[in-house]
Amino acid sequence: MLRFTGNRPNGMMNQGKGACEMRKKEKISAREFVAVFSKALKTGLSVRTGFSLLVAVCGFPMALMPTAISLTLRRFADEVQDLYGKGAGVSQTAFALFFVLALEYLLQTCFQVLQSYFSKKDALDIKEYIKETVLRCACGVKYKYIDNEDDFLNKMAFAKTDSGYCVANSIGDSIVWFQNLIAFGSMLYILQEVDGWIVGVLLISSVPAIILANLQKDEEYRYKTKWMTEGALVIHRFHDCCAQKSLNEVRFLGLFDFLKGKWRHSADRYRAVKNAMTRKHVVCNLAADFLRSCVFLFVLYLAARKIFLQPEIGIGVFLLVLNTCGSFQKTAAKLFSGAAQFAGDVRYMKDFFDLEKVEKEEYGEECGLANSEIVFDGVSFSYPNSENRVLKEISVRIHPGEKVAIVGENGSGKTTFINLLLGLYAPQEGTIMIGNLPLAEHVRSCRKNMSAIFQNFGKYEATIRQNIVISDLDRPEDDRGLLELMEKAGAGALLENQKNGLDEMVGSLSDQGNNLSGGQWQRLAITRAAYRENAKIMILDEPTAALDPLAEAELYRNFAKIVAGRTTLFVSHRLGVSKIVDRILVFQDGRIAEDGSHEELMRKNGLYAKMYHAQAQWYN
Numbered sequence: 340m341l342r343f344t345g346n347r348p349n350g351m352m353n354q355g356k357g358a359c360e361m362r363k364k365e366k367i368s369a370r371e372f373v374a375v376f377s378k379a380l381k382t383g384l385s386v387r388t389g390f391s392l393l394v395a396v397c398g399f400p401m402a403l404m405p406t407a408i409s410l411t412l413r414r415f416a417d418e419v420q421d422l423y424g425k426g427a428g429v430s431q432t433a434f435a436l437f438f439v440l441a442l443e444y445l446l447q448t449c450f451q452v453l454q455s456y457f458s459k460k461d462a463l464d465i466k467e468y469i470k471e472t473v474l475r476c477a478c479g480v481k482y483k484y485i486d487n488e489d490d491f492l493n494k495m496a497f498a499k500t501d502s503g504y505c506v507a508n509s510i511g512d513s514i515v516w517f518q519n520l521i522a523f524g525s526m527l528y529i530l531q532e533v534d535g536w537i538v539g540v541l542l543i544s545s546v547p548a549i550i551l552a553n554l555q556k557d558e559e560y561r562y563k564t565k566w567m568t569e570g571a572l573v574i575h576r577f578h579d580c581c582a583q584k585s586l587n588e589v590r591f592l593g594l595f596d597f598l599k600g601k602w603r604h605s606a607d608r609y610r611a612v613k614n615a616m617t618r619k620h621v622v623c624n625l626a627a628d629f630l631r632s633c634v635f636l637f638v639l640y641l642a643a644r645k646i647f648l649q650p651e652i653g654i655g656v657f658l659l660v661l662n663t664c665g666s667f668q669k670t671a672a673k674l675f676s677g678a679a680q681f682a683g684d685v686r687y688m689k690d691f692f693d694l695e696k697v698e699k700e701e702y703g704e705e706c707g708l709a710n711s712e713i714v715f716d717g718v719s720f721s722y723p724n725s726e727n728r729v730l731k732e733i734s735v736r737i738h739p740g741e742k743v744a745i746v747g748e749n750g751s752g753k754t755t756f757i758n759l760l761l762g763l764y765a766p767q768e769g770t771i772m773i774g775n776l777p778l779a780e781h782v783r784s785c786r787k788n789m790s791a792i793f794q795n796f797g798k799y800e801a802t803i804r805q806n807i808v809i810s811d812l813d814r815p816e817d818d819r820g821l822l823e824l825m826e827k828a829g830a831g832a833l834l835e836n837q838k839n840g841l842d843e844m845v846g847s848l849s850d851q852g853n854n855l856s857g858g859q860w861q862r863l864a865i866t867r868a869a870y871r872e873n874a875k876i877m878i879l880d881e882p883t884a885a886l887d888p889l890a891e892a893e894l895y896r897n898f899a900k901i902v903a904g905r906t907t908l909f910v911s912h913r914l915g916v917s918k919i920v921d922r923i924l925v926f927q928d929g930r931i932a933e934d935g936s937h938e939e940l941m942r943k944n945g946l947y948a949k950m951y952h953a954q955a956q957w958y959n
């Protein structure tokens with residue numbers, strides 16, 4: 340199991356158990372540690388801007404500043420004591436020392452402000468970097484991982500939070516650790532000059548706090564893993580109460596009190612455990628702080644005693660000890676717990692880099708299709724992590740320019756067939772050829788020649804124009820052509836009330852709250868698919884699901900114009916589609932049970948005829 344450290348972001352809570360429980364407690368060898376850590380440093384370095392690194396590097400000499408201030412303070416106090424003893428007025432040396440002290444404080448404050456600005460700026464850059472990395476990974480891996488093969492989704496969720504931050508922060512954390520080391524070394528040097536005992540006592544007094552910090556991190560980790568499901572439930576129940584998509588039903592059925600009760604029940608249990616742990620930590624930390632404070636006072640006593648016994652040392656020593664002890668204790672704690680944290684972080688970092696090892700989609704070498712024929716030859720397929728064969732020995736040839744409807748009961752394998760055709764999954768048995776090219780070896784070339792409307796089509800927060808042209812960004816823009824295409828695809832009416840026409844922003848975030856209806860979005864998706872001019876094959880998976888009957892009829896009427904001679908596969912539950920296609924494939928339990936024209940299948944009086952009659956009886 341991986342360790343969760345106290346400062347890590349809390350994103351794991353909404354991912355359920357997996358992200359954490361997937362990890363086994365594995366030992367990392369010293370060689371692996373060095374390899375992973377140096378890779379993280381290299382990656383972390385690439386996230387930082389030159390200026391931010393410059394500020395970080397300036398932090399090394401600045402780490403000496405607390406010691407420099409203590410030393411100046413000591414000399415200043417000694418000078419003042421000397422002048423007081425002689426009954427003299429303010430000397431030039433006292434004045435100069437005061438000036439240096441003021442300058443040191445000013446420099447320290449300015450640097451802290453600069454450092455805090457860059458650390459905030461870097462935090463934003465780091466977030467962007469992590470998002471971009473995760474996005475690139477999600478878009479490049481084989482599609483089976485999107486179905487959580489090899490626990491991929493949890494690893495991605497983990498990369499977005501803990502493991503990603505460990506990598507991106509590695510360089511910053513290392514710089515801070517070395518700055519602390521410099522500060523610690525310089526303070527240790529001046530304190531042992533005063534009295535070696537002081538250093539020993541201070542170091543020993545920091546030990547309980549260091550041990551406690553590590554124990555608490557471990558306990559927090561165990562808490563997070565043990566209560567992760569509960570934490571996720573609290574978030575889900577809260578969303579049930581207020582998620583926009585369920586709000587209508589919640590209000591209509593008056594479910595607010597019921598859902599709130601469920602949410603509160605989970606939240607109270609979750610919070611009670613967390614509060615008990617926090618209380619324990621507060622009490623333990625209080626005890627450790629109390630011990631540190633006692634030691635601090637004891638050290639002051641030692642310093643005062645030394646001055647009392649040897650007055651020639653001067654009052655400055657007392658001020659030096661007073662000014663340095665607290666920082667020394669804190670820096671020692673940071674140094675030790677920081678080292679322990681690096682050891683734990685390497686496991687997070689390894690998880691992040693493991694994402695690179697995931698199989699990527701292979702696009703194959705680019706070449707043109709000879710034609711738009713589609714051939715499935717003995718294709719069988721099971722989804723990752725499933726033994727169930729969803730497609731069984733499918734063999735079918737779809738001729739160039741043919742219009743084919745794919746029908747069948749729910750779960751019969753229609754969408755899976757389409758997913759295979761789009762090269763999203765690879766079959767375990769058999770081959771798929773598109774235009775004489777084996778799809779498995781030429782995914783990119785085949786996809787370039789296809790256009791598709793997915794069941795869960797994209798709804799982009801962009802202008803109407805961008806929502807369409809996104810399918811073929813290389814095509815030169817032509818507003819007239821675009822408007823004609825929208826008319827054909829039934830999306831023309833969409834522009835009627837838009838004051839900016841094609842450039843009107845759509846989506847829930849647009850200024851005018853211009854959220855389109857499901858049917859309007861679907862019309863945009865149809866136009867988008869039709870816009871892909873060079874596609875020789877068109878795949879429409881339930882393209883009329885959200886359309887009203889008139890819009891559906893219009894689509895059927897314009898079907899020939901929209902698909903414009905392309906080989907077309909049209910998945911639909913509505914058997915009206917049979918009137919506009921040449922051929923119908925009827926899927927049943929992962930096989931093509933019937934194959935023929937509407938008339939042929941009606942004559943056969945099999946499954947298709949049964950489905951057709953079942954639907955038709957409500958319209959007669």
Ligand code: ADP
Pocket residue numbers: 486722723725729747748749750751752753754755756
């Ligand atoms: P249809 O489109 O005909 O309704 P699908 O092709 O979506 O059917 O599904 C066929 C079968 O495959 C169903 O039994 C379904 O449960 C299963 N299935 C679909 N998607 C997945 C998936 N991602 N992982 C595992 N099984 C799946």
